[in-house]
Amino acid sequence: MTGERRKFRREGEERRRDALIAAALELVAEGGTGAATVRAIADRAGVTPGLIRHYFQSKEDLTRAAYRAMMDAMNADNASVLETAPEAPEARLAAFVAASLRPPVVDPASMGLWAGFIHMVQRDPAMAAVHEATYLHYRDLLQGLIAALPRDTDAATLRAQAIACNAVIDGLWLEGGAAPHQFGPDELARIGVTSVGAILGIDLLPHLPKP
Amino acid sequence: MTGERRKFRREGEERRRDALIAAALELVAEGGTGAATVRAIADRAGVTPGLIRHYFQSKEDLTRAAYRAMMDAMNADNASVLETAPEAPEARLAAFVAASLRPPVVDPASMGLWAGFIHMVQRDPAMAAVHEATYLHYRDLLQGLIAALPRDTDAATLRAQAIACNAVIDGLWLEGGAAPHQFGPDELARIGVTSVGAILGIDLLPHLPKP
DNA sequence: CCCCTTATTATACGCTTGCATAATTGCAGG
DNA sequence: CCTGCAATTATGCAAGCGTATAATAAGGGG
Numbered sequence: 114m115t116g117e118r119r120k121f122r123r124e125g126e127e128r129r130r131d132a133l134i135a136a137a138l139e140l141v142a143e144g145g146t147g148a149a150t151v152r153a154i155a156d157r158a159g160v161t162p163g164l165i166r167h168y169f170q171s172k173e174d175l176t177r178a179a180y181r182a183m184m185d186a187m188n189a190d191n192a193s194v195l196e197t198a199p200e201a202p203e204a205r206l207a208a209f210v211a212a213s214l215r216p217p218v219v220d221p222a223s224m225g226l227w228a229g230f231i232h233m234v235q236r237d238p239a240m241a242a243v244h245e246a247t248y249l250h251y252r253d254l255l256q257g258l259i260a261a262l263p264r265d266t267d268a269a270t271l272r273a274q275a276i277a278c279n280a281v282i283d284g285l286w287l288e289g290g291a292a293p294h295q296f297g298p299d300e301l302a303r304i305g306v307t308s309v310g311a312i313l314g315i316d317l318l319p320h321l322p323k324p
Numbered sequence: 325m326t327g328e329r330r331k332f333r334r335e336g337e338e339r340r341r342d343a344l345i346a347a348a349l350e351l352v353a354e355g356g357t358g359a360a361t362v363r364a365i366a367d368r369a370g371v372t373p374g375l376i377r378h379y380f381q382s383k384e385d386l387t388r389a390a391y392r393a394m395m396d397a398m399n400a401d402n403a404s405v406l407e408t409a410p411e412a413p414e415a416r417l418a419a420f421v422a423a424s425l426r427p428p429v430v431d432p433a434s435m436g437l438w439a440g441f442i443h444m445v446q447r448d449p450a451m452a453a454v455h456e457a458t459y460l461h462y463r464d465l466l467q468g469l470i471a472a473l474p475r476d477t478d479a480a481t482l483r484a485q486a487i488a489c490n491a492v493i494d495g496l497w498l499e500g501g502a503a504p505h506q507f508g509p510d511e512l513a514r515i516g517v518t519s520v521g522a523i524l525g526i527d528l529l530p531h532l533p534k535p
Numbered sequence: 536c537c538c539c540t541t542a543t544t545a546t547a548c549g550c551t552t553g554c555a556t557a558a559t560t561g562c563a564g565g
Numbered sequence: 566c567c568t569g570c571a572a573t574t575a576t577g578c579a580a581g582c583g584t585a586t587a588a589t590a591a592g593g594g595g
Contacts, residue, residue: 143443144443144447145356145357145358145442145443146356146358147356147357147358148443221446224442225442225443225446228439228440228442228443229356229439229442229443231356231435231436231439231440231502232354232355232356232359232436232439232440234502235432235436236355244502244503245503245506248499248502248503273511273514273515273518276496276499276507276515277492277496277515277516277518277519277522279495279499280491280492280494280495280496280498280499280515280516280519281488281491281492281495281519282495283491283494283495283498283499284490284491284492284493284494284495284496284498285487285488285491285495287491287494287495287498288459288487288490288491288494291442291445291455291459292455292456292459295456296487300484303484304484304487304488304491305488305491307484307488308488308491308492308523311488311522311523311525312519312522312523314522
């Protein structure tokens, strides 16, 4: 009833930017870019809408920043898996594949996030570049793991196999995110490791790390 | 300057409904559900916005109808491939896989369409049911083709292999739609057929139909 | 040929959107 | 303690949204 002006605390620029980006990502994951309105983002970040324009030139600017942040986080996650992975080439590869096919990577929200940005990626060249770089980064990581295996293959075969393995992983990731209940516990990781092994002509299943 | 009332022709109910659905699908493919506004849909269908409410109870009603139409078309396309496919089990499977990895199935617009609906599918149980039915229909088709191959496998292996093959196809489809220029002509079909063959333990590449 | 049904257009309303701008207030430096 | 900066809130606006309803005309049946 008093109509008092809302109290607030001054946060550092970095923390506020991160909070706004995190809020935007949550909303995009849940309901697509359409659900990520300026007001909804501000509300979830515990802030009033005007503040967004203090940290970002426009909503599109915030959206681009959020997309970049998401892709950077994905890259970092993938890299960190390899840091704690075993040394034997087969076990490394199996660990990498399995990590991509278990929570929190396989997750409806994660897939929703990815799908939510697709149309902007297709239209905005800057976002397309980020998308492509991240995709190729992942595939290069995978191709490196494959190349380290104790066998010899020519470059063309290596490339084709990396694309194929990447596709299995992406496909399983997609289906796990779209309809999680259709798969048993850790079934996706098992199928993924088995299939990657089949494509490469080696038995990878014994190296599947426990969930 | 005259402000004359716009001329029009009366079309049959079916044709108008189809035109509105087609327009909605185009717009969703290009810019997501957010781009498919009532006014934009009507405009593309060559009609004024009010007419939409004459054929659909609400915009959501139209959107659901559009989604169902898209999924039905996908099912029909898949079935029609098998009608004109060869009889030999290996050739049938190869033809089916290849058809899913060539235009017009692999296409940025097609992928945009799929991604545009994801969030509605995740929230609307009716759309989720359609989604799941279509996915399982495709996988069953694939599993049937695999089962027809001259080898014997137990049911559990068959299921896992069908999921894996489906995943390779989906993954390649995804990547072909997201970044078409990264792949050579018909490269996706070749990699897909090769990988499915590897997963199943047979050489399928000789059966790849010409583009 | 005219009339009646209804497919279609036209107009208006309330709400939400992104954005601009003005008013406040938290907080650090003297 | 107070003064100044800028982080934050508050308010307002034009445009676009989905929807409701009234006006019009197309075109087939008598």
